[in-house]
């Protein structure tokens with residue numbers, strides 16, 4: 001008969017075997033969250049020790065990687081977020097407007113040669129900076145979806161929020177990221193852009209500007225973004241609440 | 256679905272996470288509407304670009320060793 005110690009032992013090995021394959025993924029995300037290697041290491045280490053401690057709570061057959069990410073997210077929030085981050089207030093209408101403008105202005109350059117990579121000279125650092133510039137909640141969903149390949153549902157589980165919130169953050173986050181990248185691309189001359197900086201013009205100027213667009217192009221109406229329209233848009237899908245994602249943080253499952 | 260609606264879901268369309276009916280509806284729109292079609296292509300390329308450039312940072316080897324060691328230590332300790 002095995003002693004309790006031997007069992008713990010086996011559990012330890014078992015856990016290590018199960019969890020170590022995800023260390024790079026977790027570290028990568030931790031690094032993007034904390035922005036430095038020392039804190040990233042501490043965060044991953046703490047995550048693993050906690051996961052080990054609660055290993056018996058993990059339900060066999062569910063997504064182990066998502067479970068680890070969830071522990072890491074909770075750990076991160078407990079350790080870091082409370083002390084330094086206040087909720088970001090973002091003016092989405094500004095983001096969407098300037099994004100629209102960049103897209104409209106640069107569309108011909110952006111698609112003229114589908115085989116060539118217009119951004120190829122752009123520094124990795126620029127892309128990373130663009131990602132870093134996203135508010136935490138938006139960065140997280142972009143990382144989890146686009147880098148780690150989690151499904152919306154898994155992300156919702158990791159972040160303890162409705163799927164609709166995930167989608168809303170993803171939508172906004174990607175848009176912010178793309179806008180920033182397009183701004184970089186323009187700033188460094190990778191795509192042609194007017195002399196004007198990527199700063200906001202007033203809505204009135206914007207309307208005037210668009211009148212000059214070529215005849216054939218469809219007129220895009222400038223209007224106040226309506227927060228409710230996402231709700232309407234997604235109402236057929238189950239789960240979709242598509243709330244605006246400024247809510248404060250939820251209860252934590254672990255701890 | 257108008258252009259404005261389509262543009263709001265292009266991301267999710269590109270993710271392949273819309274239901275079949277909506278997927279077909281949007282594909283059709285993108286084929287028929289040059290402006291939205293172009294946007295979808297731009298967004299697709301930007302996404303590829305972002306994904307390619309954000310190469311994951313691997314955990315340092317010495318960290319992995321340390322981590323394994325602490326996990327093992329823990330399993331003896333408990």
Ligand SMILES: [Zn+2]
Pocket residue numbers: 257258259261284288290291292
């Ligand atoms: Zn259209």
